[in-house]
Amino acid sequence: MRIKKSFQSYPWNWPVLGMLPAVLMRLGQIDDIISVLEKNNLTFIFRGPWFTRLHGLITVDPANIHHILSSNFSNYIKGPKFKEYFDVFGEGIFNADTELWKNLRMSSQTVLNHQGFQNLSMSVTTSKLKDVLLPLFSRFSEDGTVVDLQDVFRRLMFDISLVTITGSDPQSLSIEMPEVEFAKAFDNAGEAILFRHIIPRFLWELQKRMGLGKEKKLTEAGSTFDRICTRYIFAKREEKRSTENDHDHSNGESEDLLTSHIKLDTSKYQLLNPSDDKFLRDTIVTFIFAGRDSTSSALTWFFGLLSRNPHVEAKIRQEIKKNLPIAGASQEGPWPAIDHKEFLNKLVYLHGALYETMRLYPPVPFERKSPIKSDVLPSGHKIDANSHVIIPIYALGRMRSVWGQDAWEFKPERWISETGGLRHEPSSKFLVFNSGPRTCLGKHIAMTAMKTVVVEILQNYNIKLVKGHKIEPKPRLILHMKHGLRVTLTKRGSA
Ligand code: HEM
Numbered sequence: 001m002r003i004k005k006s007f008q009s010y011p012w013n014w015p016v017l018g019m020l021p022a023v024l025m026r027l028g029q030i031d032d033i034i035s036v037l038e039k040n041n042l043t044f045i046f047r048g049p050w051f052t053r054l055h056g057l058i059t060v061d062p063a064n065i066h067h068i069l070s071s072n073f074s075n076y077i078k079g080p081k082f083k084e085y086f087d088v089f090g091e092g093i094f095n096a097d098t099e100l101w102k103n104l105r106m107s108s109q110t111v112l113n114h115q116g117f118q119n120l121s122m123s124v125t126t127s128k129l130k131d132v133l134l135p136l137f138s139r140f141s142e143d144g145t146v147v148d149l150q151d152v153f154r155r156l157m158f159d160i161s162l163v164t165i166t167g168s169d170p171q172s173l174s175i176e177m178p179e180v181e182f183a184k185a186f187d188n189a190g191e192a193i194l195f196r197h198i199i200p201r202f203l204w205e206l207q208k209r210m211g212l213g214k215e216k217k218l219t220e221a222g223s224t225f226d227r228i229c230t231r232y233i234f235a236k237r238e239e240k241r242s243t244e245n246d247h248d249h250s251n252g253e254s255e256d257l258l259t260s261h262i263k264l265d266t267s268k269y270q271l272l273n274p275s276d277d278k279f280l281r282d283t284i285v286t287f288i289f290a291g292r293d294s295t296s297s298a299l300t301w302f303f304g305l306l307s308r309n310p311h312v313e314a315k316i317r318q319e320i321k322k323n324l325p326i327a328g329a330s331q332e333g334p335w336p337a338i339d340h341k342e343f344l345n346k347l348v349y350l351h352g353a354l355y356e357t358m359r360l361y362p363p364v365p366f367e368r369k370s371p372i373k374s375d376v377l378p379s380g381h382k383i384d385a386n387s388h389v390i391i392p393i394y395a396l397g398r399m400r401s402v403w404g405q406d407a408w409e410f411k412p413e414r415w416i417s418e419t420g421g422l423r424h425e426p427s428s429k430f431l432v433f434n435s436g437p438r439t440c441l442g443k444h445i446a447m448t449a450m451k452t453v454v455v456e457i458l459q460n461y462n463i464k465l466v467k468g469h470k471i472e473p474k475p476r477l478i479l480h481m482k483h484g485l486r487v488t489l490t491k492r493g494s495a
Pocket residue numbers: 093094105108112287290291292294295298358362363364367431432433434437438439440441442443445446
């Protein structure tokens with residue numbers, strides 16, 4: 001009864017299609033949408049009033065998803081509307097389509113796969129853990145302080161992202177937990193973009209013109225991005241000039257993303273212009289947006305789920321203990337990079353637990369596309385040109401017809417194959433890192449960072465959820481926890 005009432009009472013005819021993603025993230029609604037999707041063979045069409053010509057389709061059917069994101073990829077773009085909503089990120093890869101996207105994709109792939117970047121990412125993550133997070137935890141555990149792990153992980157990932165992207169450390173994770181202007185600008189931008197999805201377009205456009213409300217904050221965030229990125233870019237160009245005469249410092253051992261972009265080989269990427277500060281500014285903000293909150297969201301949900309599933313935590317600890325390269329090595333660290341990588345590769349159960357976390361709580365909760373030409377999907381549904389396709393990733397992970405009757409249960413074992421390895425699931429079913437040519441470029445970096453963080457924390461601390469603390473999702477562009485994740489810490493061995 002409840003399902004029917006709340007679902008049908010929703011104004012599906014409201015002529016503001018942009019609001020749909022926000023609806024899809026509202027948990028009361030999403031539960032209803034999940035059951036409607038199950039009843040409608042995983043796909044349904046929605047229509048706006050005739051005068052709006054706005055309509056589209058919601059699907060969690062893996063065959064449709066494969067068609068949209070892979071086999072008929074060139075027909076499904078993000079489209080001009082997406083770019084308008086996310087305009088503060090400029091011409092970065094998230095907003096780009098067609099030829100510009102291809103250039104950005106190829107160059108970003110080269111930079112992220114570069115050994116120098118991977119080394120930097122690994123060394124920054126380990127040193128942030130050893131030098132900042134663990135000492136901080138030690139202090140919190142001694143004082144019995146209640147810690148919001150969501151805040152801690154957001155700060156940790158902001159600092160790691162910024163160092164690997166620009167070479168500068170904002171030190172937002174420290175005992176003072178300072179408010180950092182640059183980080184705050186990302187929060188304000190995210191809030192305003194979400195708001196754009198919720199209120200009618202003419203309203204936010206009016207607010208933007210008049211400099212009011214969230215639009216005012218978004219404009220200010222854009223100016224903060226411009227100002228701070230200009231500083232980083234200037235410093236990096238200076239650094240490059242001063243080292244050019246000595247010898248090549250960037251010998252491949254360790255290189256941040258901004259340096260690599262300043263040095264891009266333009267003969268390979270003709271639409272990109274590394275001498276243009278705007279190109280570099282858009283690259284910096286896009287990559288911070290891509291890496292910071294997605295990874296911290298997954299870590300937060302992971303520890304949230306562990307607090308309710310002590311048997312999973314015990315199994316992860318056991319796996320870590322069994323595979324440690326040298327007994328006690330993690331206490332001493334840092335390990336040689338190769339050993340560390342091999343060690344992490346052996347943590348199959350932990351990998352499964354992280355995947356299982358993101359299946360239930362995908363950091364990016366929905367995907368949307370717009371077809372250039374009309375098309376017929378494998379399910380038989382017709383989709384018009386310039387309409388909208390929405391794929392609620394959060395709902396996809398909970399569909400019983402896709403994942404089985406136990407779809408709502410947290411079961412890392414689901415990811416373990418008969419031979420003890422990681423079970424492969426097609427990305428059209430496990431869409432957490434997207435699928436097809438636009439698959440997330442940071443997947444391996446994120447998985448490595450998350451495993452490293454989890455190992456360090458579980459090796460050294462016991463974490464206890466504060467009594468009565470409620471764990472609930474919060475509808476945002478990234479799936480946060482509404483009330484944070486409030487815990488206390490006890491040093492292992494000292495309890
Ligand atoms: C748990 C962590 C992460 C998750 C769940 C995640 C998820 C995703 C998803 C769903 C997309 C597609 C978004 C869209 O279609 O608009 C995406 C794209 C992307 N991600 Fe990630 N991401 C994560 C971490 C990272 C990190 C750490 C980086 C960078 C180091 C990164 C870089 C990118 C880039 C550059 C794209 C754009 C790809 C393209 O459009 O071709 N991601 N990611």
